[in-house]
Amino acid sequence: AQSVTQLDSHVSVSEGTPVLLRCNYSSSYSPSLFWYVQHPNKGLQLLLKYTSAATLVKGINGFEAEFKKSETSFHLTKPSAHMSDAAEYFCVVSEPLGFNKFYFGSGTKLNVKP
Amino acid sequence: DSGVTQTPKHLITATGQRVTLRCSPRSGDLSVYWYQQSLDQGLQFLIQYYNGEERAKGNILERFSAQQFPDLHSELNLSSLELGDSALYFCASSVTTSGGADTQYFGPGTRLTVL
Numbered sequence: 500a501q502s503v504t505q506l507d508s509h510v511s512v513s514e515g516t517p518v519l520l521r522c523n524y525s526s527s528y529s530p531s532l533f534w535y536v537q538h539p540n541k542g543l544q545l546l547l548k549y550t551s552a553a554t555l556v557k558g559i560n561g562f563e564a565e566f567k568k569s570e571t572s573f574h575l576t577k578p579s580a581h582m583s584d585a586a587e588y589f590c591v592v593s594e595p596l597g598f599n600k601f602y603f604g605s606g607t608k609l610n611v612k613p
Numbered sequence: 614d615s616g617v618t619q620t621p622k623h624l625i626t627a628t629g630q631r632v633t634l635r636c637s638p639r640s641g642d643l644s645v646y647w648y649q650q651s652l653d654q655g656l657q658f659l660i661q662y663y664n665g666e667e668r669a670k671g672n673i674l675e676r677f678s679a680q681q682f683p684d685l686h687s688e689l690n691l692s693s694l695e696l697g698d699s700a701l702y703f704c705a706s707s708v709t710t711s712g713g714a715d716t717q718y719f720g721p722g723t724r725l726t727v728l
Contacts, residue, residue: 533716542615542703543719589656593715600669601646601717603656 501526503592505604513612518562518577520607522590525571532573533591534564537606543589549573560584585611616640617706617720625726631692634723638685638706644668645687646707646717647679651700662687663709691725699727 506521524530531550535543547558554566564575573590590604616639626632638645647659649672658671662681673679676694681687691698701724705717 531715535719540701540722540724542617542721543705544615545716545718548716591717601658603658605655 501530501592501594501600501602503590503602503604505588505590505607507607508605509608509610511610511612512580514582515579518575518580518584518609520575520588520590520609522573522575522604523571524573524590524592524602526592526594528594531593532564532566533593534558534562534573534575535589535591536586537589538586546575546588580609580611582611582613585609615718615720617704617718619702619704619720619723621723622721623724623726625728626694627728628694628696630694630727631690632694632725634689634691634702634704634725636687636689636704636706636720638687638704639718642706642708642718643685644707644709644715645681645685646705647673647687647689648703648705649700650703650722651697656703659689694727696727699725701725 502525504523533548534546537543547556549556549566557563562577587606587608592602618637620635643664646661649657659673661669665681679689701722703722704720707715707717
């Protein structure tokens with residue numbers, strides 16, 4: 500069965516320091532993996548996606564994520580946090596079987612301190 | 614801008630009433646998904662339509678229904694509204710190719726407040 504676990508519900512970093520948001524998944528097949536960001540009272544914006552090409556995926560706003568099959572992880576990182584990065588981040592997994600189904604993690608709220 | 618539009622942006626109504634939320638998918642996208650996001654339950658998948666037909670159901674209440682029209686826009690109908698239905702309702706769309714990688718694009722949401 501598919502599942503997505505975001506290991507931290509809240510992460511707090513100082514501006515200019517690295518960001519790490521953790522995501523583990525379970526899948527019986529080669530999944531597609533996504534990270535979305537949601538700013539307060541806004542819709543979800545696609546940050547990046549992995550679809551079985553390069554394991555290191557670069558996204559918008561300086562974010563990147565690495566697909567590690569052996570660890571079933573897809574952690575999101577950014578070298579230097581900016582105040583505007585404060586938002587909620589969702590890890591999503593999809594299995595390309597017939598019509599895709601999407602499985603959402605419970606979200607991680609990122610707080611960036613000045 | 615994702616290309617997915619939702620109307621209205623805000624909706625305030627009373628308990629017991631019925632409302633309709635509308636979603637227009639990105640050009641070329643055949644699938645529409647509806648989600649409910651509330652503080653206590655987080656992001657919940659409600660229902661998916663593909664090219665006019667229901668494809669998948671999530672935690673959708675019997676008081677809620679949806680449909681997708683021939684022009685591919687979708688409507689989510691919420692009836693006998695309760696205070697607990699107050700939430701952000703999101704629509705997403707995707708191309709949906711069978712067996713292929715698909716990506717969801719989200720609209721800005723409709724904030725429903727039930728008083």
